[in-house]
Amino acid sequence: MSTPDHTGVDTDRGKTVRTAAMAVGAVFLLVGVLGFIPGITTDYDTLTFAGHNSEAKLVGIFQVSILHNIVHLLFGVIGLALARRTDSAISYLIGGGVVYLVLWLYGLVTHDTSTANFVPVNTADDWLHFVLGLGMIGLGVLGRNAARSSRTTAGPSYG
Numbered sequence: 001m002s003t004p005d006h007t008g009v010d011t012d013r014g015k016t017v018r019t020a021a022m023a024v025g026a027v028f029l030l031v032g033v034l035g036f037i038p039g040i041t042t043d044y045d046t047l048t049f050a051g052h053n054s055e056a057k058l059v060g061i062f063q064v065s066i067l068h069n070i071v072h073l074l075f076g077v078i079g080l081a082l083a084r085r086t087d088s089a090i091s092y093l094i095g096g097g098v099v100y101l102v103l104w105l106y107g108l109v110t111h112d113t114s115t116a117n118f119v120p121v122n123t124a125d126d127w128l129h130f131v132l133g134l135g136m137i138g139l140g141v142l143g144r145n146a147a148r149s150s151r152t153t154a155g156p157s158y159g
Contacts, residue, residue, distance in 0.1 A: 052114065093139045
């Protein structure tokens with residue numbers, strides 16, 4: 001809930017974490033769509049549903065498959081839905097960050113040409129997952145702390 005303080009400034013610090021979750025969700029949604037566009041996705045004719053045999057690469061760098069693109073789309077839709085409330089936005093960012101750190105570890109222990117690499121991921125994906133995981137967790141923690149401080153510093157509610 002947004003409440004102006006005595007200076008008229010909006011003190012809804014939860015708005016920042018909701019906006020961050022919405023932005024992250026929108027980016028995932030965009031990446032999922034772009035993964036299906038030839039030209040933006042190179043070697044599009046090799047795009048497979050799943051598995052390491054897909055040689056399609058988003059912007060020529062990140063290995064993708066139909067399953068990989070669907071995961072991005074779902075992650076985006078979930079992010080947009082959970083961005084509506086502060087507590088769910090925080091959960092999305094922190095929980096999603098943990099998921100991406102697990103994907104980073106999965107990519108590190110799975111050889112690029114292994115049958116276990118069904119998502120598929122390559123080295124560029126691995127390090128992007130690492131940065132995304134840390135970034136999402138950081139946004140979630142900062143947002144949680146800001147939302148907490150706005151609740152503890154807010155005056156009494158008479159409504």
